[in-house]
Amino acid sequence: MRAARFHGRGDIRIEEIPEPAVRPGTVKIKVDWCGICGTDLHEYLDGPIFCPVPGEPHPMTGETSPVVLGHEFAGTVAEVAPDVDGLGVGERVTVEPRLVCRSCPPCLAGHHNSCDRAATIGLAGGGGGLAEYIVVDRELVFPLGELTTETGALIEPLAVAHHAVARAGIAPGARAVVFGAGPIGLLIVALLEATGAGHITVVEPSAGRRGRALEAGADVAIDPLAENVDECVRRLTGGAGADVAFECAGVDSALAGCVAAVRARGTVVNVAIRSHPATLDMIPLVLKEVRLVGTICYAGDHRPVIDLLRAGRLSVDRFITGRIDLEDLVEGGFQALLDGTGDHIKILVRPGGRSR
Numbered sequence: 001m002r003a004a005r006f007h008g009r010g011d012i013r014i015e016e017i018p019e020p021a022v023r024p025g026t027v028k029i030k031v032d033w034c035g036i037c038g039t040d041l042h043e044y045l046d047g048p049i050f051c052p053v054p055g056e057p058h059p060m061t062g063e064t065s066p067v068v069l070g071h072e073f074a075g076t077v078a079e080v081a082p083d084v085d086g087l088g089v090g091e092r093v094t095v096e097p098r099l100v101c102r103s104c105p106p107c108l109a110g111h112h113n114s115c116d117r118a119a120t121i122g123l124a125g126g127g128g129g130l131a132e133y134i135v136v137d138r139e140l141v142f143p144l145g146e147l148t149t150e151t152g153a154l155i156e157p158l159a160v161a162h163h164a165v166a167r168a169g170i171a172p173g174a175r176a177v178v179f180g181a182g183p184i185g186l187l188i189v190a191l192l193e194a195t196g197a198g199h200i201t202v203v204e205p206s207a208g209r210r211g212r213a214l215e216a217g218a219d220v221a222i223d224p225l226a227e228n229v230d231e232c233v234r235r236l237t238g239g240a241g242a243d244v245a246f247e248c249a250g251v252d253s254a255l256a257g258c259v260a261a262v263r264a265r266g267t268v269v270n271v272a273i274r275s276h277p278a279t280l281d282m283i284p285l286v287l288k289e290v291r292l293v294g295t296i297c298y299a300g301d302h303r304p305v306i307d308l309l310r311a312g313r314l315s316v317d318r319f320i321t322g323r324i325d326l327e328d329l330v331e332g333g334f335q336a337l338l339d340g341t342g343d344h345i346k347i348l349v350r351p352g353g354r355s356r
Helices: 038-046 155-168 185-192 207-216 229-236 251-260 283-287 303-312 326-336
Strands: 001-009 013-016 026-035 074-080 092-095 135-136 142-144 175-179 199-203 220-222 242-247 263-270 291-294 320-325 344-348
Touching: 001 326, 013 026, 013 185, 013 199, 013 326, 026 092, 038 326, 074 155, 092 155, 142 303, 155 185, 155 242, 155 303, 175 185, 175 251, 185 199, 185 207, 185 263, 199 207, 199 229, 207 220, 220 229, 229 251, 242 303, 263 326, 320 326, 326 344
Parallel strands: 175 199, 175 242, 199 220, 242 263, 263 291, 320 344
Antiparallel strands: 001 013, 026 074, 026 135, 026 344, 074 092, 092 142
16 A cells, blocks of 8 residues: 655655554554644654654554654544444544553543653554555544544544643633634634634734634734734733633744733643743743643543534634645645645645555
């Protein structure tokens, strides 16, 4: 079968590899669509980061690079192991691509997203969505029902956004500010709107992405290069500040902007993963008693996201801005997302496209 494999920085190859076989307790999936994540871009530009280093097997998968990429995927069940129940061949499914040890303190406490040894399928090994087929444990597979596999390919990043919103612990009607309208920032806007936020402000320098933020449910979109963000937020909140701010840009100025934007005892949720340590003046945070919260991946978030989509309270079609075949992955996918225009949000890849 054809698959996209990470060999090293700037080196992703479309190769022929053996088709995986089912094992006890697993499901074989024919991948219909796989999204390109910002993490994939980081691996391409600066990796290996989450991908294993050649000669150093990942402790959870035992694999070293080259590994198959892709962790935002959905498809149809091609085969199930004899001991697997509740799934049928041809059924549309998506996958929670997280491998955890289930024995460390976070796992035992029910916070497996913070597992000491966690690995992500499609980065650390275990197959990947940028291949024609993948075999995964049954417990990681979620039926989509009537939802399409295009929608299913966005459930993983939606679960990231859902977990971030849940970590904020905000009440319905809350005032929120989202710094950064990239894919996760936009999905957070959509989740906030779907779950009853009272007012949503987005801070984003790209005009195109400000427009997408308004389409996703934001009430106001601020250009930080043309407007004073602090003054705008104070005006929009009657001088009190927002209840919560989400840092989705991955830059120090946005993190400081989040602290400035929230009210006294407000909450800042840091969503972005940085390639370098952040610098933050702690005095404003201390004086306002701001609660700074981290968030990573998801823990029990896939099912609620699927329920929101099936209930019609959430729509993701607007975020799909490109569809390509596997052969076009680097030029039509990675390079298109890295071109600096911000035109694309989520590009979906068809692993079984013209290569079949």
